[in-house]
Amino acid sequence: MNHDGAAPETATTRPEPPAPDVVAERPRRRIWRVVRNVAIGFVTLIAAIWLVLFITKGRFLKEPFERTVAHLIDRPVKVGGDFQLYFAPLDIKFLAEGLTVANPDWTTRPHLFAAKRIDTRIAPWSLLFGRRRLRWLDLTDASLDLEWNAAHTANSWTFTSDGKGKPFELPVIDRASLVSTALRYRDPRMDLLADLDFSTIRSRDARIGEAVRFTGKGRVRRTPFTLNGALLTPNDTAARGRNRLVLNALAARNRITMSGTLPSLADIEGVPLAVTARGQNAAELLGILGIVIPQTRDYRLKATLVKREAAYRFGDMTGRFGDSDIVGAFTVNNGGPRVHVDADLTTRSLDIIDVAPFIGYNPDLVASRGVAVAARAAGAAPARLLPDTSLRAEGLRAFDANVRYRVARLRSDSVPVTDLSVTVALDDGLLDLSPFKFTMARGTVASDIRFDWRRRPARVDYDFRMADTPIAQLLGGFGVAEAGTTGTIRGRLQLQGDGDTLHDSLATARGRIALVIPQGKLTTRNVQLSELDLGTFIQKMFEARLKEPVALNCGLVAFTVRGGVAAADPILIDTRKNVITGRGGFSFATEQIDLAFRADAKKFSLFSGQSPVGIGGYFSEPSLAVVTPQLLGRAGAGLGLAVVAAPPAALLAFVDPGDAKGAACGPVLAGATAKAQRTRDGKPRDDVGTGASGKAEDKPRKKFLGIF
Template sequence: MSVEPIYQRARTGLIRARDRAADGLRRARGGLRPGWERARTRLRETRFKRPSNKALAWTGGVFGALVVAIALFLILFDWNYLRGPIGRYASAKTGREIVLAGDLKVHAFSLNPSASVQGIKVGNPKWAGPGQTADIKKLDVQVKLLPLFVGQVVLLNLQLDQAKVDLLRDRQGRATWDFSNGKKSNKPFKMPPIRRFVINDGHLKIRDQKRKLVLNGEVNATEEMGRAGRGFLMTGEGALNGNRFLLRIQGGPLLNVDTRKPYPFDADIRSGATRVTAKGAITKPFDLGQFAMNATAQGPDLADLYDLTGVALPNTPPYKLNGRLSRDEHLYKIEGLGGRVGDSDLAGSLSVETGDERPYLKADLRTRSLDFDDLAAIFGGAPSRKAGETVSPQQAAVGRQMAAQRRLLPDSTLDVTKIRSLDADVRYRVAAIHDAMLPLRSGDVTVKLDRGLLSANPLILDLPQGKITGQAHLNARNAVPVTEVDVRLSNARLEQLIPIKGQPLAGSFVGRIKLKGSGDSVHRAAANADGEVLAVVPSGEIREAFAELLGINATKGLGLLFSKDQGSVPIRCGVAHFQARNGVLTADRIVFDTKPVVATGGGTINLENETMDLRIQGRSKELRLVRLLSPITVKGPIVGPKVGIETGRVVAQGGVAAALAGLVNPLALLLPFVDPGLAKDASCAALIAEAGREGVPVKTVAAKTARR
């Protein structure tokens, strides 16, 4: 159509409008001002339309031609010319070589542009040496165009065929999957919404030298139609640190993903006998920094979860735990934790903060009923192997070996790298304890871990009467860990700690153990420990028959036993003090003073070979016609020593005053070590005072110290 007729009609309209405007002007001059204003407005509109129509015609033509030209260019252009520039740009941004090795096809003239490349090779960063982080045979990607203008990315399709991914993290924490080119970011991994996600014949290899982890497996992902409808499925199979690894993640249909609605998923992850299952949702698909799920974990040892989570947990018997796991950026929480560890229940809550150099674990845990032997696994030992006890096959093997060797202290090597890998603040409370060597009733301990220094302080164990209190430290900051233990026993009762039928022994009992040793196992730390051990019986009673036998008074002692005489005599004081040097506890004083007999002794306890060799000599305070002047011996493994009488030797009878002198002097010096207030207790204080009155040399300063 010619432009001329349009112009003529526009000109004629302009003339008519002008005439009407002049007529209106005349009326306005006659006092009709509103008519004048309307005429002015109409004149302005008429003058504006004339250039707009012409410009519109020309602009429309030029724009249409430009669109057609761009469309033809995009359709006919060979995008392979850009493979080199794209690769060089990506290499400069990531600090590694990236090559588009195969044919590149782009469909850009669309509201849903797409691209396909037949081969992509992503090299390692320089520090990782030669090799490739990823080698993808084919990559297809399609995006929505319009959301890009408001800063949103929506992937309509992401498909990887025969992708080989080889990831490495070294001991310094450098990772080949870090594409920041030195610009560190603490933000969690976030993916855009994906409508269709496919991985065909993918191979994944992860070598994490920092966590000592190796994963090698096959990964596939697809959208499939099942009986419950369409849904996303990702599967993986391979080996994790030598154990068979299985992965299955099933989610809702990707086609309907909405960033404003949570995306549901189920997960099942297995590594050997360890299994983690979860059912939850990603709060904002697919921002992996926000999710919540109901999770269950079970396996032979909680420490094995380190391979899957990176969080160092203690060794335990077989367990099954469940709870509500959630993530908010760097903070992971488990609330409503419940289940069993070995034959003990466990409940509470915990959280892990991952934003800093080391994860920070904070927990408040509770147990209603603790099977005490379950704690043995924490120190590298084994729970009880009796019928009905819960123990893993590996722990049962450890138990059999320790029993065959007649050992008490476990020799399993401590993995110090795990202790150095996180910080922690954990409180653990136990309402009831059973199956312990001592009659423990309840417990409470706070454990803190700071840059490889583990402290259990305070440690409190309640007895029916009295308690055990103290602290323990494990310093794993250096090459060889150092362990320190300092615990006190106060206000306890002999008859409860040493339950014997008929209760021939009763009285108060206090003690202290203070040892320090280096080594990467409990046994090795004890084998070179230094320190001291002290046990004191400040007062009590002992059946007279046993007191006489302690002095080897055969006639009276046996006579009282056979007559079933239940008469008792007072225990004036008992002390056993050991000095520890290089794992050998040497008894510099063993004294047990009763009304008829005072017994003294000595010997050693060797923590290296876990044997003891003690000798006790009794002296009667009264004239006895028949006395076997032979010491009592306690020899053999700590777990089962034998009590006997040393034969073939006659010991000259000594005076009671000499025996008391041997008791009093060291006692006055040692009482403050175990309990500053012990000297005020009944017979020990009386014995010191009595011995002083009878001429036994007692150091004045020591006695004053003891009386404080």
């Protein structure tokens, strides 16, 4: 204690608190030490991993690699031989022998990808940024199998089982060597299978060279083909850029070329491709696509092909078949249960020989040796014209179609046809050509034709309706003079038959044919010959008036058809001087003709044969019998009178008293049957037959749906 008794002070002093900056530095140092230690550990770990991988070449990662990749792409992945995966030194070194990537279960091949050996180095940073880059790629004996499923809803190169994953994309490759590379493509909907072999590919500095060439073979709709082609911009292709493709194919004697620029490898969706085709028969070309048409002569076509999903559109098409031209566009759609074709086609000039296949003739035979030879080659019997060639009904249920076709002019020596148009509708074997219109000699023919291939044999309906047509233009190629001829003709053919060929469908036909001739004038000597009024004919011959018009009041040439046999019903032509009637008929089955025409004068004629003129033979070789037994009988009677009485009496056998009964033109112009025909006095006619034939069944006739 001090002198005043107070406790003495302690000698211990309290330490002063540290400065604030010293307090803050301590945690930072601890964090730094942690980071440093972690970094050192990480680097050490990486170095250890790198060292382990480098020493072991990463071979122990084989099974983890298979499991990981299989999980990512939802496909089994196997490496059958050596496997290496390590850093060398910074790039990722990858080597696999016997590498396979499986296909989905529904495919026909077990592997999407298989390679005997794949050796590559991968830039690791490119994997982090999603842009895969290979420093080099050595690929040996590799094969890639690409397939669509039957429903065309999934393919083998889209990873994930539901088909909704991302398709495989090519990486960027700096240097490559590809030896013995093969590609297989299969599309069941198109019935297409292609196997391609690529030439050895070598590249440096991400440049492959001028072209990558390939060859191959395959089958499309049972038709084998071979092809060759090239990728003309392989460097752009390898860099996932645009690709110029050229392809040449040979299939069923058809040569096809295709060229264009694709946005990427194997991507043709919406890309215009230039296509050319030429061959001996366009039916073979379209048959590859499953489309059945009659055969054609040599053809050459070019068009622009654009694919959009299941539709393949061939636009801006131009070309020729035989001696005819064609332009337009058509689309082939494989998206339904059957192939569907939609087309708009136009021909400026259609050669009649190129029409021959549509009724069963070989156009090359028609052009070189004539219709008769072509008919025999098509199965027709001697002297017949109607072909017996099947119209290929078996293929008309494999596709559907809507086709609009127009022809400006049909080149023909005898029949002037222009402005032809037809709409073709095919639905599961039911083929309609309706409307089918054309102008013939300034008259319009409108028709509807139906082929029902759902029946066996096919049921065929023909319905042709001809409006008023000038006779001079219609028969100008057969000797009818245009000057002085004012007569017209109109008519209808309505038949139904069963058969797979034109001949069979007509040989079984039933229906009616009628041609009506209204009032007019006709200039031709053949009329006088058919009337066989020798007095009038000789008088006109000596007076040099052979082209004096024959005045027609009305006329009807009609036939009722049963079982392919057409019987006159009636043949009745009323002129100013005569009434011409006819009997008989013809057969579509045998193509024989047996017709007899008789002209009776309305006025007295001193020297007139007045005996029937017969038309016989076949469609291909008709014959005209002017000197008939009736005429010979009259000549014999005249000779007898000359012997018994005096020579001038022989003329009495050829005198025509002129008692022919004029026809009532009303029933004639209405196209009525023989039973409805009347004389001008209103009495039934008994000189025009009954419309029956001994070769046809005598069944009640149905009312003819005429247009008269």
